[in-house]
Amino acid sequence: MSKEHEQAELRGGVDLGGTKIEAIVVDASNEVLGSARHPTPTSGGPQDVAAEMAATLREAATAAGTSTDALRGVGVGSPGSVDAGAGTVSSARNLPGWDGSYPLAAELGKLLGTRVALGNDVQVAIGAEFALGAAKRYDSLIGIFWGTGVGGGLILGREPWHGRGGAGEIGHMVIHVGGRRCPCGNEGCVEAYAGRAAMEAHARHEMEQGRKSHLLKLMEEKQRERFTSAVWAAAVERGDELAIELIDGAVAALGAGAASAVNLLDVEAVLIGGGLGVRFGEEYVERIRKAMAKHLFPGHTMPDVQLVSLGDLGGALGATLLVAE
Amino acid sequence: MSKEHEQAELRGGVDLGGTKIEAIVVDASNEVLGSARHPTPTSGGPQDVAAEMAATLREAATAAGTSTDALRGVGVGSPGSVDAGAGTVSSARNLPGWDGSYPLAAELGKLLGTRVALGNDVQVAIGAEFALGAAKRYDSLIGIFWGTGVGGGLILGREPWHGRGGAGEIGHMVIHVGGRRCPCGNEGCVEAYAGRAAMEAHARHEMEQGRKSHLLKLMEEKQRERFTSAVWAAAVERGDELAIELIDGAVAALGAGAASAVNLLDVEAVLIGGGLGVRFGEEYVERIRKAMAKHLFPGHTMPDVQLVSLGDLGGALGATLLVAE
Numbered sequence: 001m002s003k004e005h006e007q008a009e010l011r012g013g014v015d016l017g018g019t020k021i022e023a024i025v026v027d028a029s030n031e032v033l034g035s036a037r038h039p040t041p042t043s044g045g046p047q048d049v050a051a052e053m054a055a056t057l058r059e060a061a062t063a064a065g066t067s068t069d070a071l072r073g074v075g076v077g078s079p080g081s082v083d084a085g086a087g088t089v090s091s092a093r094n095l096p097g098w099d100g101s102y103p104l105a106a107e108l109g110k111l112l113g114t115r116v117a118l119g120n121d122v123q124v125a126i127g128a129e130f131a132l133g134a135a136k137r138y139d140s141l142i143g144i145f146w147g148t149g150v151g152g153g154l155i156l157g158r159e160p161w162h163g164r165g166g167a168g169e170i171g172h173m174v175i176h177v178g179g180r181r182c183p184c185g186n187e188g189c190v191e192a193y194a195g196r197a198a199m200e201a202h203a204r205h206e207m208e209q210g211r212k213s214h215l216l217k218l219m220e221e222k223q224r225e226r227f228t229s230a231v232w233a234a235a236v237e238r239g240d241e242l243a244i245e246l247i248d249g250a251v252a253a254l255g256a257g258a259a260s261a262v263n264l265l266d267v268e269a270v271l272i273g274g275g276l277g278v279r280f281g282e283e284y285v286e287r288i289r290k291a292m293a294k295h296l297f298p299g300h301t302m303p304d305v306q307l308v309s310l311g312d313l314g315g316a317l318g319a320t321l322l323v324a325e
Numbered sequence: 326m327s328k329e330h331e332q333a334e335l336r337g338g339v340d341l342g343g344t345k346i347e348a349i350v351v352d353a354s355n356e357v358l359g360s361a362r363h364p365t366p367t368s369g370g371p372q373d374v375a376a377e378m379a380a381t382l383r384e385a386a387t388a389a390g391t392s393t394d395a396l397r398g399v400g401v402g403s404p405g406s407v408d409a410g411a412g413t414v415s416s417a418r419n420l421p422g423w424d425g426s427y428p429l430a431a432e433l434g435k436l437l438g439t440r441v442a443l444g445n446d447v448q449v450a451i452g453a454e455f456a457l458g459a460a461k462r463y464d465s466l467i468g469i470f471w472g473t474g475v476g477g478g479l480i481l482g483r484e485p486w487h488g489r490g491g492a493g494e495i496g497h498m499v500i501h502v503g504g505r506r507c508p509c510g511n512e513g514c515v516e517a518y519a520g521r522a523a524m525e526a527h528a529r530h531e532m533e534q535g536r537k538s539h540l541l542k543l544m545e546e547k548q549r550e551r552f553t554s555a556v557w558a559a560a561v562e563r564g565d566e567l568a569i570e571l572i573d574g575a576v577a578a579l580g581a582g583a584a585s586a587v588n589l590l591d592v593e594a595v596l597i598g599g600g601l602g603v604r605f606g607e608e609y610v611e612r613i614r615k616a617m618a619k620h621l622f623p624g625h626t627m628p629d630v631q632l633v634s635l636g637d638l639g640g641a642l643g644a645t646l647l648v649a650e
Contacts, residue, residue, distance in 0.1 A: 081624045091624055140488060152589070156481060163465060163591025164626065172622040173585040175513075177500050177577060184623055188500075188581075252502060256513075260498040264477070264586055266488025297497040298509050299406045299416055301489065 010066055011323040012074035012114070014053050015315030016040070016121060018094035018148030018197065019228060019275060023057040024316040025064035025071065030132060032313065034064030042225060045097035050104060054111035069113030075322030076116060077124035077315045078104065079149070081166065084118050093183060094148045094197060117322040121315055122151035122168060123160060125308070128318030129271055130155050134309035140267040144170055144258060146250070147229070147274035149183065150191040156265070171195060175256040193253035196276055199246045200227040206242055213242035229279035251284065255291020258305075263297040273308035282307055335391055336648040337399035337439070339378050340640030341365070341446060343419035343473030343522065344553060344600060348382040349641040350389035350396065355457060357638065359389030367550060370422035371414075375429060379436035394438030400647030401441060402449035402640045403429065404474070406491065409443050418508060419473045419522060442647040446640055447476035447493060448485060450633070453643030454596055455480050459634035465592040469495055469583060471575070472554070472599035474508070475516040481590070496520060500581040518578035521601055524571045525552040531567055538567040554604035576609065580616020583630075588622040598633035607632055
């Protein structure tokens with residue numbers, strides 16, 4: 001294969017998260033040739049986020065020995081409400097100033113000099129697990145992405161299920177009618193107990209009420225502006241009572257939500273991913289499985305519950321598959 | 326068409342409920358030629374229930390001017406865990422002495438002198454709504470059957486979704502972690518708040534604790550042994566405080582469960598059926614819709630929420646379609 005031909009086969013992938021932007025460049029065999037990671041801007045608006053995405057992908061392209069305008073295309077896994085046809089993202093509540101609709105595909109395409117395809121971040125990551133990861137062997141599965149929010153996606157009968165376009169909001173299944181306020185505005189959603197942003201808000205509120213915790217100190221030690229997955233993990237490891245209480249609540253909420261979804265859909269597998277999911281790893285997947293068992297319908301068999309196999313890069317890898325399609 | 330040919334086209338359908346057995350005989354155009362209804366036995370075991378089913382269908386056949394052994398076949402919509410291939414029903418907890426597995430297709434076939442096909446009661450009823458009722462126009466829907474238990478079924482992409490065989494347990498989605506005990510043994514399921522059996526148990530417990538209610542008196546007036554849908558409806562109409570409180574709780578639970586399911590699946594429609602659903606009718610469908618709205622994910626559009634269109638006969642009609650297949 002000539003060098004030129006190879007270059008024409010390269011694809012970019014960007015995983016846009018609430019905390020970080022992960023960008024990669026892959027070849028035709030989905031091998032990662034270059035990658036980069038930047039923090040997601042916490043202020044400004046969609047155009048600032050797009051500029052940071054472009055900068056991250058440029059860095060990955062340089063590492064891969066190419067430039068973004070030489071790529072066959074770039075896929076983006078985005079939070080919020082993604083209209084792949086229109087190339088827009090709206091209501092991305094975990095991103096700064098992104099309540100309205102923004103033409104991300106067109107704007108990012110201009111910055112990169114290549115075609116940009118959009119997909120929902122979690123669906124894209126689950127697509128990667130299903131196409132390239134350990135989930136290949138299942139006909140049906142639910143993916144749960146435990147991070148800033150709690151996202152989800154469905155594979156039913158070996159096909160993604162999108163419903164009217166918005167399916168997969170496992171984080172907004174109700175597990176406590178009249179319960180804790182969720183960032184979405186409703187009450188008692190899984191995400192109100194398990195989303196990192198919701199947990200941080202709750203922890204800060206408790207600390208303002210005089211509750212002791214190492215969370216703030218650990219955040220400063222790690223030079224972060226938020227309680228990242230690493231901050232939560234360190235706090236739990238240190239035996240921080242408030243952190244342990246909140247993480248225990250998150251596990252219970254994820255277990256109840258996952259069991260509810262399995263009781264409804266009777267799928268073969270539940271995949272756990274996301275920043276917190278990957279950070280807390282196998283031990284916590286087992287804890288979530290135990291929390292599910294309490295709520296699994298007695299007539300059902302426990303599905304396989306496992307950690308995503310592509311780790312942190314799953315989202316970006318899945319995004320590159322949007323170009324291949 | 327000769328009389329003999331017509332006879333060969335007749336099919337039977339039995340809807341086996343926790344409270345009543347509904348049997349019909351239909352012709353090739355799905356027209357009901359005869360029907361009968363018996364109460365479901367409250368004691369004994371599966372063989373007693375099968376005998377009562379046979380008696381009910383015999384009565385329907387007589388009304389249709391035929392006999393059961395002249396039918397092309399009989400379909401049965403059954404609660405519990407139905408293995409259609411094996412012809413068995415197990416764990417039908419709302420039926421007497423039916424915790425184990427029972428070869429219903431074979432035993433009922435012997436009693437009736439014709440072939441018997443089994444299906445899950447709720448899936449069968451939803452199949453009828455989808456094939457013959459108002460739900461024809463939807464590509465995706467969730468059916469919720471509000472009766473002795475709370476059953477459910479799914480049509481996704483114009484096909485029933487069974488998962489590994491047990492999908493549709495919307496009554497066992499968790500809406501209160503640590504909440505009320507459900508007849509299934511778990512805590513906080515929709516059915517623990519909305520199932521007629523669970524509501525009756527809760528009401529009796531409250532009355533034993535000294536709470537006043539007309540429920541028992543109404544049950545006796547109506548010469549029933551249980552708080553049937555008619556008893557609940559009469560109590561609510563009479564302004565009975567305990568009945569109103571429990572029915573309000575049921576509406577809230579159904580709304581939260583339905584919204585959870587829609588947040589996950591983003592379907593076009595929610596169908597409400599079952600004994601209580603049909604009895605309480607349009608007014609309560611609207612109340613369930615309002616309860617759903619509180620928990621619907623803000624990015625989603627409210628699906629159509631409507632009452633089943635085939636009424637009480639939907640289950641038995643759907644059962645006859647098992648023969649047609």
